[in-house]
Amino acid sequence: MTHYDAILLSSFGGPEGQDDVIPFLRNVTAGRGIPDDRLEEVAHHYRHFGGVSPINEQNRQLKAALEAELAARHIDLPVYWGNRNWAPYFRDVVAEAEANGHTELLGLVTSAYTSYSGVGQYREDFEKATAGTSVSIDRIREFFDHPGFVQPFVEGVTDAAASLVAAGVAPDRIHVLYVTHSIPTAAALASGPEFGDGGAYVAQHLAVASVISEAAAPAAPWSLVYQSRSGDPRTPWLEPDINDAIGELAAGGGADAVVIVPFGFVSDHMEVMWDLDNEAVATAGEHGLEVRRVPTPGVHPAFVGGLVDLVLERVDDVPADERPHLTSLGPWPDHARVTSGAVVPSDAAVPAVEATTR
Numbered sequence: 001m002t003h004y005d006a007i008l009l010s011s012f013g014g015p016e017g018q019d020d021v022i023p024f025l026r027n028v029t030a031g032r033g034i035p036d037d038r039l040e041e042v043a044h045h046y047r048h049f050g051g052v053s054p055i056n057e058q059n060r061q062l063k064a065a066l067e068a069e070l071a072a073r074h075i076d077l078p079v080y081w082g083n084r085n086w087a088p089y090f091r092d093v094v095a096e097a098e099a100n101g102h103t104e105l106l107g108l109v110t111s112a113y114t115s116y117s118g119v120g121q122y123r124e125d126f127e128k129a130t131a132g133t134s135v136s137i138d139r140i141r142e143f144f145d146h147p148g149f150v151q152p153f154v155e156g157v158t159d160a161a162a163s164l165v166a167a168g169v170a171p172d173r174i175h176v177l178y179v180t181h182s183i184p185t186a187a188a189l190a191s192g193p194e195f196g197d198g199g200a201y202v203a204q205h206l207a208v209a210s211v212i213s214e215a216a217a218p219a220a221p222w223s224l225v226y227q228s229r230s231g232d233p234r235t236p237w238l239e240p241d242i243n244d245a246i247g248e249l250a251a252g253g254g255a256d257a258v259v260i261v262p263f264g265f266v267s268d269h270m271e272v273m274w275d276l277d278n279e280a281v282a283t284a285g286e287h288g289l290e291v292r293r294v295p296t297p298g299v300h301p302a303f304v305g306g307l308v309d310l311v312l313e314r315v316d317d318v319p320a321d322e323r324p325h326l327t328s329l330g331p332w333p334d335h336a337r338v339t340s341g342a343v344v345p346s347d348a349a350v351p352a353v354e355a356t357t358r
């Protein structure tokens with residue numbers, strides 16, 4: 001048994017009004033040289049929705065759902081919620097937890113895959129937030145192939161394919177587009193060079209997509225595509241972009257319909273609402289393709305239950321060979337514990353990718 005005092009639901013954060021948008025974007029891009037015109041472009045996405053990202057409300061709902069699931073299973077662990085880029089910030093939440101006598105936190109990070117954005121940045125922010133405190137933060141493993149994360153997508157693709165078939169589309173004329181956040185190719189490689197050019201990041205996505213397709217739409221061809229690239233246009237990022245992929249599919253006559261599966265994200269936040277529901281759906285329409293967009297896990301009971309299972313496997317020190325995983329890449333190893341500004345190796349082997357991403 002490993003003792004924890006509380007869970008720290010850890011996420012990206014988002015603006016909640018027009019005045020928040022630019023300070024939020026400055027937080028996100030601090031020191032990373034994102035061109036101003038791109039910042040303005042992103043601000044525009046938020047402005048369109050009143051300056052409000054849905055992500056904070058989705059995390060409040062996830063926190064409530066986790067609390068209900070923990071209570072139903074008689075697990076006495078309070079849930080704190082903190083963000084990297086907007087209030088409640090990690091450093092404030094860590095101070096609040098410490099004041100309440102909660103110093104051994106288990107971080108539940110809302111990133112399913114291995115990348116600097118989803119792993120290294122959180123570790124660095126945990127280090128900053130715990131520096132000079134008595135609080136330590138452990139983190140659950142990347143859960144890309146955990147049944148609780150995969151099941152909602154299997155249901156979503158199954159429903160989308162059924163709805164297209166009901167609309168008269170032949171099952172093998174549906175193309176399933178698994179879409180995730182593009183990252184620089186160098187960052188992808190750094191996420192785990194032992195997995196090939198795309199690193200652990202691409203390998204994990206390919207493995208999960210194949211599991212979902214086999215279960216939900218075995219007759220339909222599929223591909224892995226990317227969204228939301230940003231940064232310097234001269235820097236290579238993972239491709240193809242989903243809009244280019246839709247154009248090429250239509251030009252090649254390879255499909256009558258596309259199913260868009262945003263399996264890089266756990267909730268329908270801004271990047272889903274704007275880049276997919278707005279842009280990619282329009283692109284499909286322009287090319288005369290039927291389109292369905294599959295929901296993200298959100299507060300799906302399988303996802304919420306799966307997160308609690310991921311907490312329990314750490315509390316109970318469940319050995320790797322007994323941990324649920326749906327691909328041959330899993331179960332992904334645990335991380336080093338962050339304590340008082342330092343990373344202390346945990347008992348489990350920490351993969352090289354964790355230390356070297358990006």
Ligand SMILES: CC1=C(CCC(=O)O)c2cc3nc(cc4[nH]c(cc5[nH]c(cc1n2)c(C)c5CCC(=O)O)c(CCC(=O)O)c4C)C(CCC(=O)O)=C3C
Pocket residue numbers: 012013014015025028029032034038039042053054055110111112115117118181182183184228229230231264265269270271
């Ligand atoms: C891999 C990945 C995830 C998934 C893993 C995870 O979930 O953590 C993710 C999630 C998210 N990204 C988000 C928002 C943004 N990401 C940006 C910028 C970037 N993301 C990157 C990668 C990722 N991002 C990268 C390589 C950049 C380039 C700049 C940099 O080197 O970091 C920018 C700056 C402007 C721009 O460049 O577009 C914004 C505003 C939101 C919140 C949405 C909302 O408000 O609802 C969420 C959940």
Ligand SMILES: [Fe+2]
Pocket residue numbers: 181
């Ligand atoms: Fe991002």
